[in-house]
Amino acid sequence: MSKFRKKGKKGQPAVNTASLPDIVFMLLFFFMVTTVMRETTLKVENITPKATEVQKLEKKSLVAYLYIGNPVKNLQGAFGTAPRIQLNDAFKTIDDIPLFVEMEKDSRDEAERNKITWSLKVDSKTKMGIVTEVKQELRKVNALKLNYSTKKTDKIFN
Amino acid sequence: MGRREIPEINAGSMADIAFLLLIFFLVTTTMDTDTGLIRKLPPPIDELPEDQDKVKQRNIFEILVNANDQLLVEGEYMQITELREKAKAFIASEPGNPTMPEFKETDIEGLGVVQVSIQIISLQNDNGTSYEMYIKVQNELVGAYNELRDEFAQQKFNKPYTELVQKSGSSDAMEMKMKAVKKFYPQRISEAEPKKVGGTE
Numbered sequence: 223m224s225k226f227r228k229k230g231k232k233g234q235p236a237v238n239t240a241s242l243p244d245i246v247f248m249l250l251f252f253f254m255v256t257t258v259m260r261e262t263t264l265k266v267e268n269i270t271p272k273a274t275e276v277q278k279l280e281k282k283s284l285v286a287y288l289y290i291g292n293p294v295k296n297l298q299g300a301f302g303t304a305p306r307i308q309l310n311d312a313f314k315t316i317d318d319i320p321l322f323v324e325m326e327k328d329s330r331d332e333a334e335r336n337k338i339t340w341s342l343k344v345d346s347k348t349k350m351g352i353v354t355e356v357k358q359e360l361r362k363v364n365a366l367k368l369n370y371s372t373k374k375t376d377k378i379f380n
Numbered sequence: 381m382g383r384r385e386i387p388e389i390n391a392g393s394m395a396d397i398a399f400l401l402l403i404f405f406l407v408t409t410t411m412d413t414d415t416g417l418i419r420k421l422p423p424p425i426d427e428l429p430e431d432q433d434k435v436k437q438r439n440i441f442e443i444l445v446n447a448n449d450q451l452l453v454e455g456e457y458m459q460i461t462e463l464r465e466k467a468k469a470f471i472a473s474e475p476g477n478p479t480m481p482e483f484k485e486t487d488i489e490g491l492g493v494v495q496v497s498i499q500i501i502s503l504q505n506d507n508g509t510s511y512e513m514y515i516k517v518q519n520e521l522v523g524a525y526n527e528l529r530d531e532f533a534q535q536k537f538n539k540p541y542t543e544l545v546q547k548s549g550s551s552d553a554m555e556m557k558m559k560a561v562k563k564f565y566p567q568r569i570s571e572a573e574p575k576k577v578g579g580t581e
Contacts, residue, residue: 253406
């Protein structure tokens with residue numbers, strides 16, 4: 223046995239695996255960065271209401287988000303306290319919705335354009351007026367598959 | 381130079397630690413999927429079906445929500461917790477009741493010719509209704525349909541509706557059953573056009 227060992231030591235050195243952690247870390251950072259990049263910074267207060275019959279949205283890539291709510295505290299000085307619409311990263315008005323819909327459709331594959339779900343993330347304190355306007359606008363541009371974003375709960379109270 | 385070799389720190393487990401972190405981030409980022417109530421808007425106004433004005437009063441379940449978040453269901457003041465039962469009674473009424481919706485014989489694959497109620501739920505809210513209340517009403521209505529579908533699926537196929545939905549992707553038989561249940565209790569929630577001041581629409 224000792225003879226065997228000695229022979230082995232003089233043979234080929236093991237492959238250096240010291241760089242393996244670096245490769246994995248690189249992957250890790252890549253995922254960390256890309257997932258952060260997609261998140262939009264919320265400029266509106268957004269606490270969605272709770273419901274019992276919620277469904278999961280299956281394909282994340284086929285969901286476009288529209289945020290509605292009052293501007294957050296430190297933006298209220300500039301934008302007031304009335305509910306606003308946020309599309310991607312900026313405050314927008316009702317008139318910008320058709321363009322937003324077109325842009326979102328353009329960024330998807332042609333075959334999947336009609337399968338986009340438009341997820342309305344509306345703050346629970348918002349009044350229906352602005353929500354109805356947004357819905358009418360979406361309807362006009364044939365964006366019909368809606369999702370009212372809600373959190374799951376077990377019971378609804380009065 | 382007696383002992384030159386200082387033993388190296390074994391970095392082999394470093395990769396494992398990094399992998400663990402990587403997997404953690406992968407998992408947590410996909411966990412953040414959106415959940416909500418999925419609805420379909422009617423197509424734009426110029427494509428309205430022709431028989432739109434033929435719907436009889438008895439086939440409509442009317443829900444009004446005012447700016448103070450109060451409910452008026454079929455002319456009755458009601459609490460949100462009572463809505464589900466009332467809606468269920470309307471959707472799943474027996475044929476032949478003159479105050480309840482009419483029925484139509486429909487051929488459904490997997491069930492044969494059955495009597496299907498031609499109910500419609502009409503929801504009208506005020507511009508001042510809170511979104512929270514609106515979601516509550518929507519939730520109760522979807523819940524009413526889901527419960528009825530569950531009961532019906534249990535009775536006909538001995539499986540809850542949710543199970544049929546889950547398995548419909550992998551099995552054609554399940555998909556057929558799911559569609560049959562869906563057709564037996566079609567979800568028809570119509571949201572009235574928002575009221576415009578100074579005119580009817």
